[in-house]
Each structure stands twice: as C-alpha cells, then as structure tokens.
Amino acid sequence: MDALPEHLRRWLDNADNWKGERIDEIDLPDGRYVIKRREAYALGRVALWAKRARAWLMSRVCGWLFGVRPAPAALLHNDxxxxxxxxxxxxxxxxxxxxxxxxxxDILVMRNVGDVLTDVLRDADMPARLHWLDRAVQDTARFHREGFWHGGAQLRNLTLGQDGQIWRIDFEESAGDVLPLAAIQAYDFFQMLQSVMMSPRYPADDMLRLGQHVLYTYLQAHPEPAVRAALVRIGRIFRRISWLLRLLARIPGRDVQAFVRSGAVMKLLLNDGTDDSHPRLPA
Incomplete structure (x- = not known):
C-alpha cells in the first residue's frame, strides 16, 4: 500500500471504502481509479450453487459451439x-x-482507462459511431492477432482512452484458460457481434449489412484459419437451427432480435467465404 499514490492510499485507509457497490469509479487529485470488490453472495449456499450451475451450462455451451467441453470446475476460477x-x-x-x-x-484497484465505448457511441453522431465501431473491430482483430483473448469482448467492455485508443476492461471470464485459443477468439468475436446487433445506436434496417461489415473486417484483419474454422462451426449450428431463428424473429425484444441477426450474419460464412467485395458501412 505504501507504493500507491498518496490520495489513493488515504482513500483505501478508510475501512468504509472497502464496502459498497461492487464497482466504483473514483476521482481523486492524483488520478481516476476503478475499485472492484469481491462479489458478495447474499444467499450464501444458494448463490454458490447458482454459480456452479452457470459453469456447468457454460461447459455444455462450449461443447456445443466448439466441440470442446471444459470441466465445469475449471470455469469457476473467475474471481x-x-x-x-x-x-x-x-x-x-x-x-x-x-x-x-x-x-x-477482497478488492482490485485499477487505473481508469477512459469512457466506456457504449457511452461514447450514445453521445456521438452516426459517422462517429461507425468510425468507433470500425476501430473496435480492428482492435479486437489486432488483439487476437498478437495471441491474446478477452473473454468479454462486448462493446461495453471496451473504452476510449484519453490517448484516443481502444482499451479493454473486465477480464473475469476464465473460459480461455481451458479452451483452444482459436475457440475463445471466435467466442470473443461472437460476443462483439452480438453486442453490435443489440445496440440501439444503429438503424435497425442496416443491422445485417453492418454485421456483414463487422464479420468481413475482422476476418480480413485476422485471417487465422483456425479461428475462421471455429466461426464456420458456429455458422453451421445456426444453419441447423434456422427453423428456431424464424420463430424467434417474430418475438420482439432487443436480446432476441440480436440473436436472430447474429445467426444470419454467421451463416454468411457458409457461402464460399472468399468474396473480397467489402461492404461499405451504412451512411
């Protein structure tokens, strides 16, 4: 603690500050910080069983999507x-x-790395929204190309730093420790695509064209065959449940519609996939 910036150290010396909301953002004279506290399970054993059930379900989803089913216990290391x-x-x-x-x-203290990208998009005009989306996709491809994985690559887990660069937050997900790199990178991409398809910041009529752009931009920037194969596998799964997607398309709600749109985009990979005609971002 002695090596911490002075005002931050004083703030942490107050025991009351170790309690409160799970995530706090604080502004002090010596900087902006994010405080993340250990998750408190109010219902004790019930909550623990719920966490184990989520790990079990995640294990099955990984097996379904990627053909690799990690042990549920390995997915619990996400504190x-x-x-x-x-x-x-x-x-x-x-x-x-x-x-x-x-x-x-009990506590994780980090430097604040800027405004969450979803907030940036909310306050921007449409050309800027398209620009920052393109930057986010390109940065995810770069991150993957350099051999890393996020585990939570939704737009809400990206920030715009003061340096004008895309930064990444929220690394609690542990699936990448037990999945092949190509599989977890494909999962990252699908998370990002799903969050774009769910965003209210883009015209609904342009969503499929926008999703196509996101897909092709990513694959051109990160043309790793193993990642593409993992994405193709997801596309085949969506093709097998096309009947379900048609039913879901009739149900209102952003979450449901985002899933349907994401499925339509992923099925594009089942065409020949070598088309270099790069769709333009909607104006």
Whole structure:
C-alpha cells in the first residue's frame, strides 16, 4: 500500500471504502481509479450453487459451439484475483488494459482507462459511431492477432482512452484458460457481434449489412484459419437451427432480435467465404 499514490492510499485507509457497490469509479487529485470488490453472495449456499450451475451450462455451451467441453470446475476460477493476474500479464505484454495498483482477495484497484465505448457511441453522431465501431473491430482483430483473448469482448467492455485508443476492461471470464485459443477468439468475436446487433445506436434496417461489415473486417484483419474454422462451426449450428431463428424473429425484444441477426450474419460464412467485395458501412 505504501507504493500507491498518496490520495489513493488515504482513500483505501478508510475501512468504509472497502464496502459498497461492487464497482466504483473514483476521482481523486492524483488520478481516476476503478475499485472492484469481491462479489458478495447474499444467499450464501444458494448463490454458490447458482454459480456452479452457470459453469456447468457454460461447459455444455462450449461443447456445443466448439466441440470442446471444459470441466465445469475449471470455469469457476473467475474471481477478482484471477482478473488481477490476467490484467497484470496483459499490461506487462504492452496491451491496453488497466494498470493494477492493488490486488487482494477482497478488492482490485485499477487505473481508469477512459469512457466506456457504449457511452461514447450514445453521445456521438452516426459517422462517429461507425468510425468507433470500425476501430473496435480492428482492435479486437489486432488483439487476437498478437495471441491474446478477452473473454468479454462486448462493446461495453471496451473504452476510449484519453490517448484516443481502444482499451479493454473486465477480464473475469476464465473460459480461455481451458479452451483452444482459436475457440475463445471466435467466442470473443461472437460476443462483439452480438453486442453490435443489440445496440440501439444503429438503424435497425442496416443491422445485417453492418454485421456483414463487422464479420468481413475482422476476418480480413485476422485471417487465422483456425479461428475462421471455429466461426464456420458456429455458422453451421445456426444453419441447423434456422427453423428456431424464424420463430424467434417474430418475438420482439432487443436480446432476441440480436440473436436472430447474429445467426444470419454467421451463416454468411457458409457461402464460399472468399468474396473480397467489402461492404461499405451504412451512411
């Protein structure tokens, strides 16, 4: 604690500050910080069983999507200490992630790395929204090309730093520790695509064309055959459940419609996939 910036150290010296919301953003004279606290399970054993059930379900989903079914126990290592270790590793390798200032079983203290991209998109005009989406896709491809994975690549887990670069936050997901790199990178892409298809910041009529652009932009920037094969596998799954997608298309709701649109985009991979005609972003 002695090595921490003075105002931050004083803030942490107050025991009351170790309690409160799970995630806090604080502004102090010596900087902006994010405080992440250990998740408190109010219902004790019930919540623990719910967490185990989620890990079991995630294991099955991985087997369905990627043909690899990790042990559910391996998916439970997603506490804030594990996130702190991942952040320290990525930061040491020059990636744009928060610098960890303090990591304990109860609290994770990081430097603030800018405004969440979903907030940036909300306040921007349409040309700027398209620009930042393109930057986000390109940066995810770069991150993958350099051999890394996120595990939570939705737009809400990207930020726009003061340096004008895309940064990454929220590294609690542990699936990448037990899945092949190509599989978890494909999962990253699908998370990003799904979040784009769910965004209210783009015209609904342009969503499929926008999704096509996101897909082709990513594949051109990260043309790794193993990742493409993993994405094609997802596309085949969506083709097998085309009947379900047609039913879901009649149901209102952003989550449902995003799933349907994402499926339509992923099925594009089942065409010949070598088309170099790059669709333009909707104007």
């Amino acid at each position: 804030i200490q594990a996130e702190g270790r991942r952040l320290q590793y990525l930061f040491a390798h020059g990636q744009r992630v928060p610098e960890v200032l303090l990591s304990t079983p």
